[in-house]
Amino acid sequence: MLQLGDEVALYSFVFVLVLLGTRSPMWSCVIAVSMYSFLAIFKFPQVPDSRARQVLSPGKGATGLGRVSAIAHRGGGHDAPENTIAAIREASKNGAEGVELDLEFTSDGVPILMHDETVDRTTNGSGPLSQICFSELSKLDAAAKHRLRDTFAGERIPTLEEAVEECIKLKLSIYFDVKGHPDEASAALSDLYRKHPVLYNTSIVCSFEPKVIYRMRQSDPDVVTALTHRPWSLSLYGDGVPRFTSPWKHKWMTLVDVLLDWAHHHFLWKLCGVSAFLVQKDFVSPDYVQYWAKRGVQVVAWTVNKEVEKQYYRELLQVNYITDSLVEDCDPHY
Structure with missing residues (x-):
């Protein structure tokens, strides 16, 4: 939960910012109180900590200590074609505790695994997903541009349900990375x-877009969620x-980035009631992990590709x- 110090800092910051902009103590009080009321009414509580730990730390005991989970990025896009059934199977074989999978939609509304808005980078096809129906998409070779294309030739783009069923069968946890489409995705x-x-x-819904996470909590408040930043x-x-x-x-x-960073750390996480914060690895430190631990939020780092x-x-x-690979060092996918 948000600590008392956070509460004081958040509303003090808003009060001072509005005061500097308007020179009106009354308006500063009104806006700060309105923000407090908005959060009190519309925020979602975090799911119970015990269940969040079950999703995020399946190998850890009651003390929270034990095995750290290695999650295969896009199913492990270095070891097999990303976001495919082959990648999920390779990740399991190579010792991953879970997989991160990207959710997108075809032109006819079928939920599939795909990171980009187009098929150009990873397949032998071309064009935006918004103009390709699933029957056409299923004919593409998802391994066409992978470094191991000969090994995985003919691998196709799976539906979301096919991927989930495979993960359940292999007992892998799932990090659903939602790129957009908040209503359709939820x-x-x-x-x-x-x-x-x-x-x-066994799963968590993640997104860079707070709107996606908030909509997911509206649809089902029992789902464990995370903001990506x-x-x-x-x-x-x-x-x-x-x-x-x-x-x-x-x-x-750059200025908007500063404001967004502040909002993520002081406002948006509380509004959405997230249980985890997925952060680019270069910005993670012991102090940063402790900062979120005090708020009942676990940190997950991406993309960690070197053994050291x-x-x-x-x-x-x-x-x-x-990580992009469970078996060797590699360059990160952005």
Whole structure:
């Protein structure tokens, strides 16, 4: 839960910010109180800590100490074609405790596994998903551009349900990464949770978009959820390259990044009632893990691809990590 110090800091910050902008103590009080009332009325409570631990730390005991979970990113996109049944099976064979899978939709509304909005990067097809129906998508080779394309030739793009059934069979936990489509995604996932109740104790719904998580909690407040965050994500790509050539636009988005980072750490997590915070690995430290632990939130780091980094997360931080490969060092996918 949000600590008292957080409460004081949050509303004090809002009060001072509005006071500086309006020079009106009355409006500062009104807006701060309104924000407090909004959170009190519309926030979702976190799911019980015992169940969150069951999902996030299935190998740990009552003390919370024990095995750290290695989660295969996109099913382990270095070891097999990403977001495929083959990747899920390879992840299980290579010792992953769970898989992170990306949810997208075809033009005819079928929920599938796909990271991008187009099929160009990973398949032998071309075009946006919004213009490809599932019957056409199922003909594509999902291994066409993978480094092990010969080994996995002909691997197809699975439906969300096919992937979930495979994970259940292999007893893998699932991190559902939802890219957008909050209404469609929450409906599709809610149907799956009703059909497979085991998911309540073996899966978590994650997204960069707070709207997605809030909509999921509205659809089913018993689902364990997480916000995904990378500081400077609006102004910089994952490799640190600026997104915009215009200096003014870059500075503006940098400012928005600062506000978004503050909102994630002081407001949005509480509104959504998340149980975990998925953070890009370069921003995780012992103090950062402790910051969230005091709030009943577990940190999960991504994408951890070097053995020395994995050892750091296993032995020092003792937090779960998401990786592209279970078998060797590799460059990260952004």
